[in-house]
Amino acid sequence: MSNEVRIAGVGMIPFTKPGASEAYNIMGEKAAAAAFKDAGLPYDAVEQVYVGYVYGDSTAGQSAVYRLGLSGVPIINVNNNCSTGSSALFLARQAVETGAVECALALGFEEMRPGALGSIFTDRPNPMERFSHEMVELQGFDKQAPGAAQFFGGAGQEYAKKYDTRRETFAKISSKARAHAQHNPFAIFKDPLSVEEVLGSPHIFGPLTRYQCCPPTCGAAAAIVCTPEFAKRHGIEAGIVIKAQAMTTDGPSTFDDHSMIKLIGYDMAKEAARRVYEKAGVGPDDVQVVELHDCFTANELLTYEALGLTPEGTAEKFIWDGDNTYGGKFVTNPSGGLLSKGHPLGATGLAQCAELVWQLRGQADKRQVEGVTHALQHNLGLGGACVVTLYGRA
Template identity: 55%
Template sequence: MSSNKVYVVGVGMTKFEKPGARDWDYPDMAREAGTKALEDAGLDYREIQQAYVGYVYGESTAGQRAVYELGMTGLPVVNVNNNCSTGSTALYLATQAIRGGLAECTLALGFEKMQPGSLGSTYDDREQPMMKHLLALAELQEFAMPPAPYMFGAAGKEHQERYGTTNEQFAKVGVKNHRHSVNNPYAQFQDVYTLEEVLASRQVYGPLTKLQCSPTSDGSGAVILASEAFVDQHGLGDQAVEIVGQSMVTDMQSTFDDKSAQSLVGKEMTRKAARDVYEQAGIGPDDIDVIELHDCFSANELLTYEALGLCGEGEAGKLIDNDDTTYGGRWVVNPSGGLISKGHPLGATGLAQCSELTWQLRGTADARQVESAAGSNGVALQHNIGLGGAVVVTAYKKP
C-alpha cells in the first residue's frame, strides 16, 4: 500500500425498504443518500473529483444517471458491479484513487432497485457466472433452488457435520440481528423474534429458516473519501475516520480444490483478506470493537467469525452461545441489524456498512452505540462478500 492516508469524511444512506414499498426510483435513492453524505461532509459536489457507482440490477451507465442528481460537473464516473460486494468494491476503488495520489476527494455510491422474491438471472443465453461454483457444490450436496440459500445452507450443513454446530446456534444469529435492528431507523425490519419463532419460521434449506435469510431490498448508500491534505484544508479532522487497512480478494484455486461447501461460499477468500488487513493496520481481532459483516444468511455469519479469526475452526457456535458478539460481549457484530434485518440492496450494502461503522467510531450511533468504539482507540472492521466471487475487508480507526 502507498503511504497516502485515506479518510471517510461523509456518509449517508436511505432507509432500506421492501421492493415496491416506496414510490421512488434509483435516481431518487441516489439523490437522497448522496445529498446526506455531502451534507455530512459539509462539501459541495463540485469538490468531488471521481465517483464510483455500484449496482447489480440495472442498465449500463445507470451510475451516471444516479449521480447526475447531485450535479453534472464532468467528473469521471465508473460503474461498478461485483454481485453482493458491489458497494464495498466501489469503496475499494474510491480508496485506491486517493491512496495512489490520483485524487484528493472521491465518492463511492451504491443503490439497488430490486424485484421481490429470490434472486434470479437476467441473461439466460450464456454461461452463468456462478455455474462453476454450483456444479462443484452439487458434487458435495444435493442441488436445490434457489441458488443463494442452497449454497450458504449447504455450507451450514457441512459445518454441522464437521463440528456439531446446531440449528439453534444458527438461529441465534437471526435472533441477535433482528434484536439489534430495533434501534436502527434505516433498517427494513425492526421486529424482535424469540429463538422459537426463528426456528419455527419456514425452512429454506438445511439449517436456514426464513428469519435467518436477508430479504431483497431497495435503497442507497454513499461515502465521501478524502486525502489527509484535503481533510486539513477543509477542517474535517473532527469527523474524519481513517481507513487503516483494506483488502479485496477473489476466488483462489483452493475454492474448488478444497472440496468444501464453506470454501465455495468464500470462507478462504475472507480469511486471506482479513489477514491482509490485520497486517496492514497492525491490529488483530482482539483490537476490534465493532464489526459489520456479511450475514446474507445466518450460516455465513458463523463461518465469517472463524474466517476473521474471532475464534478457532469449528468454534463459532460457542461465540453465539456465549453472547460474545452482541452488546456486553467481546465484540458487537452487526449493530445495524445486518443484512438479515437491515436489508440487502446489493449495490448499497457495503456502503451502508461503512456508514454504520463511521457513526460508531464518531460516537453518533444513538441507541446502537458500542461504547468502546467511540473511545480514542476505537477500531471497526467491515466484511462484504459476493459469490462468484469477491470479498472486501476494511479496517477503520479514529485518526
C-alpha cells in the same frame, strides 16, 4: 505515493421492500446528498465517482449522480455481486491513497424485485456456472430451494456436521440481529424474534429457515473519502481513517478442496482479513465492533472464524457465550445486519461503512458500542469477491 485516507462523510436512506421504494436514481441522489451534507462539501469538490449496482443498465450511475450536478468528473460504474458497494469504496479509497485524486465519492444503490435472486441473461454462460456445478457435485440440487440458500445453507450444513452444531445456534444469530435492529431507523425488520420463532418459520435448506435468510430490498448509501490535507484545506471534520483494506477473489481452494464452506468464500474472507490485520498492525482483539455479511445466518457463523474473531470450530461457544453482541467481545452487526436491514446489493457495503463510521464517531444513538477504537467490515459476493476494511480514529 501513499496517502492516508479519511472518511469525510457518509449517508444512507432507509431501506424498503421491493415495490415500495423510489426509483434507483432518486435513491442514489438522496444517499449521496446525505453524504455531502455530512461532510460539509459541495458535489463539485469530488474528483472521481464510483457507483455500484447489480441490477441496472449501463451508466445508471450517471443517471443518479447527474441529479447532483454536471461537473464533468469521471463516473465509473461497478458491479461485483453482493460486494459491489465495498468494491466501489475500494476503488475510491485506492484513488485517494495512490494520489490520483484528493477526494472521491463511492455510491451504491439497488432497486430490486421481490423474490430470490436470479439471472437476467439466459442466452449466454452464467458466471456462477462453475460454482453451481461444484455445488451439485457436492450436495445435489433442490428445485424447491433458492440457489443462494443452497450455497450458504449447504455450507452451514457441512459445518454443523463437522462440529455437531445445534440448529438453535444458527437461529440465535437471527434473534440477535432483530434485537440490534430495533434501534436502527434505517432497518426494515425491527420486531423481536425468539429462537423458537426463527426455528418455527418455513424450512428453506440445511439449517436455514425463512427468518435466517436476508430479504431483497431497495436502498442506497454513500461515502466520501479524502486526504487529510484536503480536509484541512476545506475546513471539514474527517476524523475517521481507513487503516487498511483488502479485496480478494477466489483461489484454488474454492474448487479444489471440494467443500461447501470453501465454495462460498471462506478462504477469500480469511485471506482478506489476514492482509488487513498485517497492514494495519493490529489483530482481531483490537476490534470492538464488526459489520459482516450476514446474508444467511450460516455465513455469519462461518465469518466469525474466517475473520479470526474466534478459533475455527468454536463459533457455537462464541454465540452461546454472547461474545457476538453487547457485553461480549465483539458487537457484530449493531445495525441489525442484512438479516434485518435487508440486502440491496449495491448499497450493502456502503451501508456497513456508514454504520461503522457512526460507531467510531459516537453517533450511533442506542446502538452505540462503548469505547470503539477499531471497527471491522466484511462484505462478500459469490462469483466472487470479498472486501475487508478496518476503520479507526485519526
